[in-house]
Amino acid sequence: MTISPGPDGPAITLAGITKRYGTRPVVSDVSLAIPAGETFALLGPNGAGKSTTVGMLTGTVRPSAGHTSVLGTDPLRATRAWKSRVGVVRQKTGEPGPYTVAELVGHFAALYPNPRSPEEVIAAVGLGSHAGSRVGKLSGGQQRRVDVALGIIGSPEVLFLDEPTTGFDPAARHQFWGLIESLQAEGTTILLTTHYLEEAARLAHRAGVIAGGELVAVDTIDGLGGPEARTPVVSWRDEGGVRRRARTHAPSAFVAELLAETGGEPAELTVVRPTLEDIYLDLIAEGADADADTDADADTDTDAAAAGTNTTNTNTNTNTTTTTTNTTTTNTAAHPTATRAEEPAA
Numbered sequence: 001m002t003i004s005p006g007p008d009g010p011a012i013t014l015a016g017i018t019k020r021y022g023t024r025p026v027v028s029d030v031s032l033a034i035p036a037g038e039t040f041a042l043l044g045p046n047g048a049g050k051s052t053t054v055g056m057l058t059g060t061v062r063p064s065a066g067h068t069s070v071l072g073t074d075p076l077r078a079t080r081a082w083k084s085r086v087g088v089v090r091q092k093t094g095e096p097g098p099y100t101v102a103e104l105v106g107h108f109a110a111l112y113p114n115p116r117s118p119e120e121v122i123a124a125v126g127l128g129s130h131a132g133s134r135v136g137k138l139s140g141g142q143q144r145r146v147d148v149a150l151g152i153i154g155s156p157e158v159l160f161l162d163e164p165t166t167g168f169d170p171a172a173r174h175q176f177w178g179l180i181e182s183l184q185a186e187g188t189t190i191l192l193t194t195h196y197l198e199e200a201a202r203l204a205h206r207a208g209v210i211a212g213g214e215l216v217a218v219d220t221i222d223g224l225g226g227p228e229a230r231t232p233v234v235s236w237r238d239e240g241g242v243r244r245r246a247r248t249h250a251p252s253a254f255v256a257e258l259l260a261e262t263g264g265e266p267a268e269l270t271v272v273r274p275t276l277e278d279i280y281l282d283l284i285a286e287g288a289d290a291d292a293d294t295d296a297d298a299d300t301d302t303d304a305a306a307a308g309t310n311t312t313n314t315n316t317n318t319n320t321t322t323t324t325t326n327t328t329t330t331n332t333a334a335h336p337t338a339t340r341a342e343e344p345a346a
């Protein structure tokens with residue numbers, strides 16, 4: 001699906017934004033334009049800077065440098081009218097108080113000029129049978145669904161979803177995807193952060209990978225990492241017991257040559273087409289080490305919406321299919337079909 005910027009320019013713009021806490025940059029010089037109607041997935045490991053970026057786009061984190069614009073407005077100068085056009089599902093949300101699902105969603109609906117039907121939204125997030133339940137008594141995943149309901153109740157034109165499906169069971173996640181697809185069909189612009197790569201692949205038109213605060217890749221899901229990243233990997237153990245690995249666009253021919261050369265079945269032979277997760281892991285390995293725990297002065301951005309918050313744990317999808325190898329040398333000269341030899345995996 002091709003999405004054009006539209007007459008008013010991109011719905012979301014980041015122009016050279018940097019966020020430093022003390023002297024430590026946690027987001028560095030990120031520039032990006034998201035056209036109206038696009039769903040963009042921001043991917044990255046824990047601490048990469050995703051929530052900080054969302055905070056700078058929703059007016060809760062002040063950039064140290066650069067400029068952001070959402071629907072043509074600087075989020076730091078947001079008016080009530082702007083806020084009614086922007087929905088946010090934060091990673092951390094406030095205490096739900098003593099209210100039922102129906103009361104809370106109904107209360108939020110009353111704050112917007114053009115709300116959706118609370119009953120329909122509650123049903124859409126799969127809480128129809130819990131409408132009369134106190135939010136505080138719901139499970140973590142069910143409370144997260146309430147967060148999603150509150151994010152979309154105002155019929156936002158732009159929706160920020162910061163790890164929206166953390167804690168969802170598989171059925172709830174699939175239902176959520178259906179809900180997002182209906183919002184996409186209505187033309188909603190969506191910026192989604194997620195650790196679930198299948199979620200990004202299912203929902204996003206494009207994705208960006210952020211590592212150590214730097215945007216290291218932006219592309220369509222199918223283009224992420226470039227064509228080379230999708231090159232099949234042949235891996236085997238040679239006669240000396242050394243694990244070898246080579247990338248080749250012609251794995252069958254490569255294996256035939258290998259067979260002829262070794263005169264028998266190569267030990268532990270595998271041919272793997274890199275998955276999105278493999279490509280993502282390669283991209284973040286190339287980026288800065290986001291987990292480096294550097295001492296920094298805590299510059300406290302106050303976030304009224306997040307005051308007195310619950311912390312939501314984040315999960316990482318670990319369904320990796322990468323072949324791990326201990327290769328120390330590769331010999332592509334003997335295999336002309338191999339286009340690139342791989343360094344040993346860590």
Ligand SMILES: Nc1ncnc2c1ncn2[C@@H]1O[C@H](COP(=O)(O)OP(=O)(O)OP(=O)(O)O)[C@@H](O)[C@H]1O
Nearest residue numbers: 021026045046047048049050051052298299300301
């Ligand atoms: N108020 C703050 N003061 C100091 N450092 C902060 C503050 N807020 C965030 N950070 C740091 O900024 C970095 C980026 O955090 P951020 O929450 O944006 O990461 P993330 O990509 O959303 O991670 P996760 O996937 O774990 O949610 C982290 O190292 C974090 O400790």
